[in-house]
Amino acid sequence: MNPGLILVKREFQEDFKASRGLAFLVLATLVLSAFAVLLVSNTELSLLDNAQAVYMMAGIIIALAALVAVVRGSDGFAGERDRQTLEPLLLAPINGPGLAAAKLCGLLFSWLILFILAIPYLWAVGSTGQNLFAAILYLFLAGTLIVLVFGGAALALSARLKTCKAVLSLGLTMLLLSASPVLLGPSLRQSAVGRVLDLANPFAAALNILDSVIIDSQGLAWQLLRLAVMVSYGLVILWWLYRAIRRLEP
Amino acid sequence: MKMLRLKGLALIIVLASAWLISGPMAASAGIGPAIRVSLQAPAGALKMGDTPNFLGAVTNLGPQPAQGLVVYLSLVSLAPGHEHPVDLEDWSAQKAVRLDRLNPGATDYRQWGMRLIASGKYGVALTVVDPRESRPIVSDLVPFEIQPKATLVAGRVLPVAIGVPLLILGLWGGLLVYRSRCRRHCQPGWLSADETPGPSCGKGTRPF
Amino acid sequence: MPAIEIQELKKSFEGQAVLHGVSLTVSHGDIYGFLGPNGSGKTTTLRILLGIISQDAGKIAVLGLDPTASGPQMRRRVNALPESHGLYGWMSALSYLIFFGQLYGMEFSGGDYRARLQQVGLDPDDSRPVRAFSRGMKQRLGIARAMINDPEVLLLDEPTNGLDPRGRREIHDLLLQLNRERNLTIMISTHILDDVERLCNRIAILDHGLVQYEGPVHSEAGRLLRYRFHLGSGGVIPSPWNFPGISLLDRKDSWITCTIEGQSPTEAINTLITGGLPMVEAAAVTEGLEDLYLDHTTGGAS
Numbered sequence: 001m002n003p004g005l006i007l008v009k010r011e012f013q014e015d016f017k018a019s020r021g022l023a024f025l026v027l028a029t030l031v032l033s034a035f036a037v038l039l040v041s042n043t044e045l046s047l048l049d050n051a052q053a054v055y056m057m058a059g060i061i062i063a064l065a066a067l068v069a070v071v072r073g074s075d076g077f078a079g080e081r082d083r084q085t086l087e088p089l090l091l092a093p094i095n096g097p098g099l100a101a102a103k104l105c106g107l108l109f110s111w112l113i114l115f116i117l118a119i120p121y122l123w124a125v126g127s128t129g130q131n132l133f134a135a136i137l138y139l140f141l142a143g144t145l146i147v148l149v150f151g152g153a154a155l156a157l158s159a160r161l162k163t164c165k166a167v168l169s170l171g172l173t174m175l176l177l178s179a180s181p182v183l184l185g186p187s188l189r190q191s192a193v194g195r196v197l198d199l200a201n202p203f204a205a206a207l208n209i210l211d212s213v214i215i216d217s218q219g220l221a222w223q224l225l226r227l228a229v230m231v232s233y234g235l236v237i238l239w240w241l242y243r244a245i246r247r248l249e250p
Numbered sequence: 251m252k253m254l255r256l257k258g259l260a261l262i263i264v265l266a267s268a269w270l271i272s273g274p275m276a277a278s279a280g281i282g283p284a285i286r287v288s289l290q291a292p293a294g295a296l297k298m299g300d301t302p303n304f305l306g307a308v309t310n311l312g313p314q315p316a317q318g319l320v321v322y323l324s325l326v327s328l329a330p331g332h333e334h335p336v337d338l339e340d341w342s343a344q345k346a347v348r349l350d351r352l353n354p355g356a357t358d359y360r361q362w363g364m365r366l367i368a369s370g371k372y373g374v375a376l377t378v379v380d381p382r383e384s385r386p387i388v389s390d391l392v393p394f395e396i397q398p399k400a401t402l403v404a405g406r407v408l409p410v411a412i413g414v415p416l417l418i419l420g421l422w423g424g425l426l427v428y429r430s431r432c433r434r435h436c437q438p439g440w441l442s443a444d445e446t447p448g449p450s451c452g453k454g455t456r457p458f
Numbered sequence: 459m460p461a462i463e464i465q466e467l468k469k470s471f472e473g474q475a476v477l478h479g480v481s482l483t484v485s486h487g488d489i490y491g492f493l494g495p496n497g498s499g500k501t502t503t504l505r506i507l508l509g510i511i512s513q514d515a516g517k518i519a520v521l522g523l524d525p526t527a528s529g530p531q532m533r534r535r536v537n538a539l540p541e542s543h544g545l546y547g548w549m550s551a552l553s554y555l556i557f558f559g560q561l562y563g564m565e566f567s568g569g570d571y572r573a574r575l576q577q578v579g580l581d582p583d584d585s586r587p588v589r590a591f592s593r594g595m596k597q598r599l600g601i602a603r604a605m606i607n608d609p610e611v612l613l614l615d616e617p618t619n620g621l622d623p624r625g626r627r628e629i630h631d632l633l634l635q636l637n638r639e640r641n642l643t644i645m646i647s648t649h650i651l652d653d654v655e656r657l658c659n660r661i662a663i664l665d666h667g668l669v670q671y672e673g674p675v676h677s678e679a680g681r682l683l684r685y686r687f688h689l690g691s692g693g694v695i696p697s698p699w700n701f702p703g704i705s706l707l708d709r710k711d712s713w714i715t716c717t718i719e720g721q722s723p724t725e726a727i728n729t730l731i732t733g734g735l736p737m738v739e740a741a742a743v744t745e746g747l748e749d750l751y752l753d754h755t756t757g758g759a760s
Contacts, residue, residue, distance in 0.1 A: 006560045014548065022422045029418055033411035040407045050299070084542035088603065090510040091538055092561045093530040117414060124410040249511050250540075 003094040004102045011106030021110060024071075028064050028114055032121045035060055039125055054126040055214045058139045061118045062146055062206050063179070065111050069147040070175050072110060073154025074167040076103040077248060082164050087250040096245035100155060104241075107151040108144065115140055131214045138213045138223070142206040145230040149202050150175060152237035159244040178203040199225075202233045284311035285319070285352075289362075289376040289389040297397040298369050303361040304392065306376045310352040320379040322346035323362050328371040328393060340367050369398035459522050461486045461611050461643040462507060467516035469502055476502050478667035479516070484645055484660070486610075489637055491654040491675065492647040494664035495755050500647040501541065503664070504613050507645075508538055521610060534562070538613035539604040543596045547589030551575055551599050552582050555606065562607040578602045579628060593620040601629065605636070611643045612636075618653055630656050651751060655742045663754045670754035675747060685723055686715050690736035701729055 015021025039053055080086035089099065119136060126132040154171040161167045181197045181204055198204045205226040212218040212226075286309040292302040304323075310316045323345055325336040338345045342364045349358055362376070373391040380387070462484035469477040476499045484490045494500050505511045507518060509525030509532060518525055523532040546554060555571050566574075572582035578598040588596065597617065604612060617633075618626040634657065636642045648654060654661055654675060663671040689695075689712045699706045704726050708715040718726040723740065731737050 001560055001563075003561050003563070006557065010557055014546070016425065019422065019425075022418065022425070026415060026418050026422065029415040033415055036407045036411045083547075084540075085544045085546055087510065087540045087542070088544035088558070091508060091533055092558070093534045093563070093607075094561065095530055117418070120410045120414055124406040250505070 003092065004098050004105075007089075007094070007099065007102035008105045008109070011102065012109055015106075015110065021113075024068060024110075025113065025117065028068070029117055031064065032057070032060065032118060036121055036124060050126050051131060051215045054122055054132065054135050055210055057118075057121055057125050058135055058210045058214065059207055061114070061121075061139060062143055062203075062210070065114060065143045066146050066150045066175055066179075066203065068110055068114065069107055069149075069151035070154045070171040071168065072107050073103075073151040074158055074171045075164055076100075076107075076155045077158040078161060078164040078167045079158070081162065081250060090248070090250060096248050097242055099248070100159070100241055100245040103155055104148070104152060107147055107155075111143060111147040115143060131217055134217075135210070135214045138209055141227075142209050142230070145227075145234055146202065146206050148234045149230065149237050150178075152234070152241050156237065156241040156244040159241070159248050175203075199229060202230045205229045285309065285316060285378050285380055285383075285387045286311055287321070287376050287378045287387050287389045289374065289392050291374075291392045291394050295397060296366055296394055298366055300366045300396075301363060302366070303363050304374060304376075306360045306362050306389070307357050308349065308352065308360075308376075308378055309357040310354050313354050315354060316352040316380060317350065318381050319349040319352060320346060321349060321358075321360070322377055322379075323364075324375050324377055325364075326373050326391075328373050330371075336372070338364075341365055366396045369396045371395050460484060460519075461488070461521060462490075462645065463517075463519045464503070464507070465517040467503065467506065467518065468514045469499070469506060469511075470514055471502075476667055477506075477513075477516075480664065480667065480669055482662045482669055482672050484643060486643055487637065487641045488643055488645075488660050489633065489658045490643075490645045491658035491661035492645055492664065493649070493651075493654065493661055493751055493755075494647075498664045498755075499667050500664055501615055504538065504615055504645070504647055507613060508536065509533065534607060535609055536611045536613070537604045537607055537609040539597075539600045539615065539617055541615040541619070543600040545588045545591075545596055545599060545603075548587050550585045551580050551588060551591070551595075551602075552585075554588060554599065555602055558603050558606050564607060574602050574605070575599075578632065594622065594625040597621060597625075597629070601632070608640075609642070611645070614644065614646045614648075616648055617646060618648070618650060626650075626653065633657060651747050655747055663751060665755040671750065684715065684717050684742070685726065686713050686741045687727075687730065687735070687737055688713055688739035688741075690738045693736045696734065701726075701733055704729065 035057065039056070077086060080089065094102075118139075122132065122136060122139070126135065150171075153174060154167065157170055158164070158167045161170070178201055181194070181201055198208065209223050209226050212222050216222075286307075288307045288309075290305040290307075292304065296302055306321070306323075308319065308321055323338060323342065325338055325341060327334050327336050342362070344363060347360065352358055364374075371393065372395070373393045375391045376389040378387045460483045462482075464480055464482050467477050467480040468475070480499070480503060492500050492503070502511070506513050507520055507525060509529035512526050520532055521535055525532050546557075549557065552571060552575060555575060559566050559571060575582040578601055580595060580598055580602070588599065591599070597620070601614075601617065604614070614633075618629050621629065630653065633644055633646075637644055644657075646653065646657065658675050660673065661671070661675050662669050684707070691712075693712060695706070695709060695714065703718060703720045705717045705719075706714060707717060716726075721729075723742065727737060727740055
């Protein structure tokens, strides 16, 4: 069996046999459940149009995906270094890029599990089915790209910095910086600077894709520019990861 | 002679009446254009979530072109005992337009789209502000009723919100129980928590 | 071609030079002791040999391969046990070994893995997670992992740290057996001179980033070696003592202390046994190696 596949299998096993992955899934589903119950119980929110509710739920899922990517990615190499399990891995006949690819696949697998668990929530809040299938499809696409961008960046940091704590601090800061423009009011985001920030931000691009597809019912052609932004980020991050992993040391 | 005086008096009365009736309008016609505004509700029943269009018409009845007209939509809730103005923020993306120029006799027709986000009794009106007029011109109030619709069905949300975390917790618990049983009852050759890729220890083993 | 060849190896970390020009050679089949105080650069040297960090200058060949240029290829034939075990605490011993076996592409059966665990004294049916193991058990599992690819060269960093005397003896016996049966080249970085005495035929002493001594453990002609011999029951010391090159220094209970000159300990033991002394055990008095070590080192980094 390919060493990379062995490592991916081990990542999966560590998630579930070591319980860390299951713990995160429980937390994530509790967050989604809390939000879904909030939507039902709060009169004002419960009057939201289905599309709006699906969009809000999808936004929460994207945020959770980015968070899990940063947390898991930070642990990728720095965590192994902290636990002193990196050296035996480096002794194995697998090169740095192979190790990084395996770690990245582990992250994507975690995202896949989260996505599958999120589908019932989208179905539950999207009762009329308006754009529900498109929502699920574009959520998968945008979420995968978000995990690649933020997870890849966290892995690259993890390869270069010595401790998991340092990587996690930097990774979460990076995530907050990406998410913060989204919290600006509509009028600020409509300014020239706001639009540039919106366009150049992969997190905002993901949310704008979901907005465009779910609420405005716009098709693929409208999403191409945003997808291009996210794919560009992904390619840059992967290149950075490749450079970082070549100098991986225990 | 008497007949001539009576006819003259009647003519004076008629002319004076006519002047009294048309005087202010004639006076204003002399100052600026006359605008007529109307708004028409969409046909059929309306329910929450619908995005109907209200057809608005602004007509320039005067002899002069009207310039810089501001036309805007107003919405009020007509729920008995709870009448209040409604902020159109969530209802409509297009709340006001400016007409650069409306020629005499021309009519500007425009669809005013709205997303009906709450049920109840409402009235909507179109208002035109002419910069040269002291009073805005308002259309008739168009009443309409929005039927309620359950947008988020609690029957779907609650089972998912409770069921999915319970499912994960159940899986976790099951895994813990399975592993602790394996530790107690593990036999050579059983897969248990480990993955032994081949037959159990026997002949032909390969130590280092 | 030697198994390991290092020429003028230099390495710095954050501007601080750790290795100033290390040169040494390890031949095939050697059990090579790598001694030095803390911070002398032993672990750094081992990591460079394994290709997991790169050197600043110098030439290295392990089995004729450059660890930096041919890392994965070299690591199929070489393995190591780092000072920290690097075990996954959540795995069982068997699943840990299987994981690394598969990672190395070894086509072992379940029975093979179990036998390998048994050979290092571990129970393959023990499904406890490794974090529940004692230090000695972890060390054994680490050795099993280091041998998973049947390497030709094995690098060990403090392999008997934390083990009790019986555990250390068992590890020694295992390493000696591997060296004997498979001509396995072993390089051991350690502080424990007893280990070196018992296992190694050649040593290098590293201090301040340079090899201060390289050579056999018991090499210097004319150097007096001191040994203690445990005589069996009924062992009577002959009088007069007539064993050339072996001087009797002391007797206590059934132990005698002798110095050996001009011959190896093995030859001396044979001489005594042939001369009628019932030998049960022999132990070096490490004063010789200890003196050698202390002569060639100063106080190391803490």
